Amino acid sequence: MLEPLARIGRDPATGGYVRDAWSAADMELREWFAGEAGRRGLDLREDRNGNLWAWWGSPSRERPGVVTGSHLDSVRQGGAYDGPLGVVSAFAALDLLRGRGTEPSVPVGVACFTDEEGARFGVPCMGSRLLTGALEPGRALALTDDAGDTLADVVAEQGREPHALGRDDETLAMIGTFVELHVEQGRALVHEGRPVGVGQAIWPHGRWRFDFRGRADHAGTTRLADRDDPMVPFARMVLAARTAAAERGVVATVGKVRVSPGNANAIPGLVSAWLDARGADEAAVRDLVAELARAEGDVVAGGPGAGGRVEVREESWTPVVDFDVPLRERLARVAGGDTPAPILPTGAGHDAGILATAGVPSAMLFVRNPTGVSHSPHEHAEQADCEAGVVALADVLEDLCR
Ligand SMILES: [Zn+2]
Incomplete structure (x- = not known):
């Protein structure tokens, strides 16, 4: 199943x-x-939010299903496993259950969530956030991509109804339990010497957009003293983020920047930069962002047109998610064979975390990633470990739908 997927959206x-x-x-x-x-x-x-569901059996409010799956979208220049491994493993685990002659007492569903990575509109886990009401649909529809198209335009272009987006209690009621399998985005399982682990918690994490405003002008004829160059405070912010993160024991990244007008021989008029910050301690992450926002003095937090030189807007925030303790322990027992599978925290966000926050009993399985590299074409998982993941997932589903 991974093979036909491998050619879709690949940059040669x-x-x-x-x-x-x-x-x-x-x-x-x-x-x-x-x-x-x-x-x-x-x-x-x-x-209504573009998430896909494939059901074995018919779920209802009275008889919600056990659901597994992940996402198929990717970060730009991402790898082949982040997302697809969870969806492929879901179908493969279902095949395994059928092969075993399992007759589940509740429906089993395979899910594919829309726009998990937020590569286009900046908000990760868009499909599950809209589904659960964690993201207000009006805000989502107004988000724009690099071409300036709004989510409303884009959804309509693909034949979907933009005004249908939003919290969907009917669909939510069909999910009794959700288990997401995902390639590990680190090397904890390598150190443990185990192919499969279970998620413990997801670090609190967020994205902030910093708009630095200045005055566009000629790179040759404008005296240094006369310049209002927004690239300079932007550069200070990147350096400050690194220092502030190290001081607080968290991580902070500026991975995306847009410079306008973007000419090699012009002082920019606007620099927009996206800060991603995460860590085990929510207060430390919040404090880091507040310090960076304060650093440029006349910061205005809030909407555009507020008049300040630097505007900081929170594009997304996800509080810490502790996965359901009895559920994760049950998974560790079932997925681990003779010795319970290791239970690992993660710095990456997932749809399972959004569902958990909305009150859906949710859990995660991680499959070993030998290099730990993620969000890169070098991301990898060995065939044998992928197969171990499928078996673990099938065992877990069988246990949950007994
Ligand atoms: Zn993912």
């Missing part, structure tokens, strides 16, 4: 994947999902 120059939500690649990935659901005779549904 780098080997990396570009699978933005609602792009042509995304539509191909959705077709692949529909094909896999169809081949198995599963009942395919797309909810």
Whole structure:
């Protein structure tokens, strides 16, 4: 199953994947999902927020299902496993259950969440945030991509109804339990010497947009003293973020920057930069962002047009998620074989975390990643470990739907 997926959205120059939500690649990935659901005779549904569901059995409010799955979109220049491994393993685990002759007492669902990475509109886990009401649909619809198109435009272009987006209690009620399998984004399992682990918690994390405003001008004829160059405070912010993160024992990254007008021979008029900050301690992450925002003095936090030289806007915030303790211990026992699987915290956000926050009993399985590299074409998992992941997932599903 990974093979036909491997060519979709692949950049031949780098080997990396570009699978933005609602792009042509995304539509191909959705077709692949529909094909896999169809081949198995599963009942395919797309909810109001574009999330896909393939059901074995018919879930209802009275009889919600055990759901597994992940996402198919990717960060730009991402790898082949982050997301797809969870969806492929979900179908493979279902096949294994059927092969074993398992007759589940509740429906089993395979899910594919829309726009988990937030590569296009800046907000990660868009599909699950909208589904659970964690993201206000009006705010989501107004988000713009690099081309200036709003989510509302893009969704409509793909034949979906933008005004249907938003909290969907009917779909939520069908999820009794959610288990997401994911390639590990670190090397804890390498150190443990185990192919599969269980998620303990997701660090609190967020994204902030910093807009540094200055005055665009000629790079040759404008005296240094006369310049109002927003690249300079931007550069100070990047350096300050590194220092502030090290001081607080958290991580902070500026991985995306947009310079306007973006000419090599012009002083920019606007520099927009995105800060991603995470850590085990929520207060430390908050404090880091507050310090960076304060550093430039006349910061204005809030909407555009507020008049300040630096505007800081929180694009997303996800508080710490502690996965359901009895559920994760049950998973560790079932997935671990003779010795319980190791239980690991993670610095990466996932749809399972959004569902957990909304009160859906949720858990995660991680599959060993030999290099620990993630969000890169070098991300990898060995075939044998992927297979161990499928078996662990099938055992877990069988246990949960007994
Ligand atoms: Zn992922």
